[in-house]
Amino acid sequence: MVYALLIDFHRDVEHAGPLIDFIEETNRTFAPGTIALAYFENHDSPRATAVWRERFEELLHRDGAARARWDSALTMALLKNLQAAVIDCSVGSAAGCNMARGLELGSEWGEETRTDFENENLLDFARAGRPPHAVLVRAYGQLLQLQRAWPEIVDGEVYFHRNHGAGADPDDRVLVYVRYSTAGALLFLHNFDPVAVRRAHPDLAYLPQPPAHRTKVFDTYAALELEADSATVSGALLPLQTQVWRLY
DSSP states (O other): OEEEOOHHHHHHOOSHHHHHHHHHHHHHHSOTTEEEEEOSOOTTSOOHHHHHHHHHHHHHHHOHHHHHHOSOHHHHHHHHHHHHHHHHTTSOOTTSEEEEEOOOTTGGGTOOSOOOSSSOOOOOGGGGGSTTHHHHHHHHHHHHHHHTTOTHHHHOEEEEEOSOSTTOOTTOOEEEEEEEOSSOEEEEEEEOOSSSOEEOOOOOTTSSSOOSOEEEEEEHHHHTTOOOOTTOOTTEEOTTOEEEEEEO
16 A cells, blocks of 8 residues: 555645646556555644635635635535545546545544644544534545445546546536446546536546436535535536536
């Protein structure tokens, strides 16, 4: 097992291309069958959830459109937390380097206190039982259960839909990929934009069995008990939303 140092990408990069480049380079670098332990925060850096909350607070302060959509920077940070967790468990490849999600102590409830091997820091474990952190804990539990029902994220290949060509997002704010095998396929859609609704219409003709139907099996808005507005039409992604679809 090797480390896939995705922390900086999740915390500081808001475009899909650099993340795709890193994952594809990882697949080329290591032998097939290697497993990469993927983190979005750890003891060597400030908590990603804290960085996101502070950044979103600044955004809400200066951006009227953001204030009209959001009433809490913490809610935005928890959405980003869950989005990063979904990415970390799903962007690998069975023929290249598969991913195993790594969690720092407290990540699953949105802890903001930095853990440190050299200095004593006390985490507030009680947050795990209080809203909105308790909702994130339940969402992590739901995601873990679903992972067990998604064999493609263990033995499937990955195909990244880059943001060029018809149906792509020219601002590169949408990350789209498919984990697929001969038995089935999962479509992952991630909107990195904290304000704007984005859309994705990927061409799936390359799959062994091009899907005639699709069913949504995970939605971070639903998992965190957030209301989705009328913008959730086919192909639409709300700000900071992640959706996973079972393709048939």
